Amino acid sequence: MRAGAGYAAVRPPRAADASTVQDLSGRTMGTLWSLRLDNPRMLALEAVRECVERCFDRVIAQMSTWESGSDICRYNRAPAGSTHELAPEFFQVLDCAWHWASASEGAFDLTVGPLIGLWGFGAQARPAALPTAQALESARRQVGWQRLSFDRDAATIHQPGGIALDLSGIAKGFAVDHACAALQAMGLSDFLLEVGGELRASGRRPDGSAWRVQVETAEGLGTAVALHGDMSIATSGDRWHRHGHDGQHWSHTIDPLSGLPVQHGLAGVSVLHRECMQADALATLLTVLGPEEGMAFARKHEVAALFVTRLADGALRQQATARWVDVATARA
Template sequence: MHRIGHRAFAMGLAWGAFAASASEVRRFGGETMGTTWSANVVLPKGANGDVIQQGIQAELDTVVAQMSTYDDASDLSRFNRAPPGTWHTLPPEFFAVLRHALALARDTGGAYDPTIGPLVNLWGFGPGERRRETPCAAALAAARARVGWQRIRLDEATQSAFQPGGVYVDLSSVAKGFGVDQVAAFLDRAGASAYLVEVGGELRAHGRKTDGSPWRVGVERPGAAAGAVQRQDELERVVVLDEKTIATSGDYRHFFEDGGRFFSHHIDPRTGTPVAHRVASVSIVADDGLHADPLGTAMTVLGPEQGLAYAKRHGIAVLFILHGDDGRLEERMSPAFAALAKP
């Protein structure tokens, strides 16, 4: 099983407790990107469940084949190994995701950066060996020299990307969200009237359950038991997903400790080091996974003050859960998220 990258986790959003019963919808599931996927789907009468299962898996397999840093044969891995000064025609899905990632990097002043791969790998959160100590200054400087979204050029006419040399793109922060979108598009083509699709904690909803009610999902409280959360007391918030996608990322399942300090897998591309502020998790609600997924990473790097300011300027629905000074968790949310959340 190929993993997309450093954000593979079974966490974030519990939905099973709120989904329609098995007799009302068809349930599908499998593995992808080092995690699991699932889908509750209201299908037209006579739909072939095997075709749906295989079709969903095929969509996700395509994302892996194009964008996995764990698969040496992927289109992304080939681009990362390419000689300096070369142009490479990319599959349309890969090109669209990279184009969006670079636009977000520009808009966030580099707080989000898809060329962060060398730093991800150096800190032990990529496809290589996990590390348990901080890298030396020389190694950090060498990795930082390879990072910079401005180094990649795109040619819209030929759907090509320029490899200047040494650039290592990591799309882990967007691939799962994009995968959710691809599955949703497949289900739309298959005639599904409603669905709730989940890939590693990223969820997208369409239509209504058969009782007419909207899909509702729970945002997991940081520190809750790993896996699908079924108990109400392990949920931080309940959100209504009405033709929306929600993505959650956190620091509490993927980190290492060295010298009494905890180092999160969320790395600030501008400094080359894991974020040092008190963000425990970030949840984003957006129209699709392509936007929701990477925005979670951007908000985590920006932190609650800069992140909320950015969210308010752009109308982004974001929930920050923070480690408080007294050890308790604190919430901060944008007005757009508050409008979606149930108390």
């Protein structure tokens, strides 16, 4: 679930010297995860690790296009006319993806997988090369979230034939939310969890201050953000996954409407939201839209977003929505 949504180098700063602050880390979904927690009850760290990894494994089993036996891969191989029941987690992610696909008129499209593979990214990646016009048109004909028949009441999805779901622009954020809920159910209330740059904070540090992170929205440009209360942040941009061929270079973020990698001057965008799943999807969506359309969309939908645009002279311009300013400076 790596292609389709870039991630920033989001680094939790060193915590205050407190004997109850502990750290765990590991690998999942082709990237790294890390957890910093205040553990005053001294719960066994191995139990905490098992809790987190069990959540990640559940998301992989349902939504990973890299695992041939996952729910999403079985759906993508299914014959036309088949109907598929959705696990609760899969339903929740699909419902969110469907909402933003509709709201953005397809700038966020959960069927974009064929285009991602065509440009050399994701589980079905072709060799990195410029696709032919014929191949591009063929892939574009397979993309279109409107072709899906999603029954919310029955929690089912219909396969009309040839649809390949790809939730890489949202599933990693959901995995963070899913694991955070499990940690809270264990009795942990103060922690910071990251998966490949998608991050969610719960509660506060032992000294009562907010968890703080440094977000690299573009090369050489970092922004310190305090995550007050339960808050998530996700960043997407053009510097983390790129390909090149015959002197041409392109980003992993594909515009589902044109079928082409994004070509505007947006270097990166970060989104703050209570749910990491929402922040993840919105960061991807705004990256597709670009600096002007993305800013207009973020303002219309009251998204807390920070845009970094690369200007013609190479300089970087940073712009935030009013909602970003409100959320980033709030006190919980």
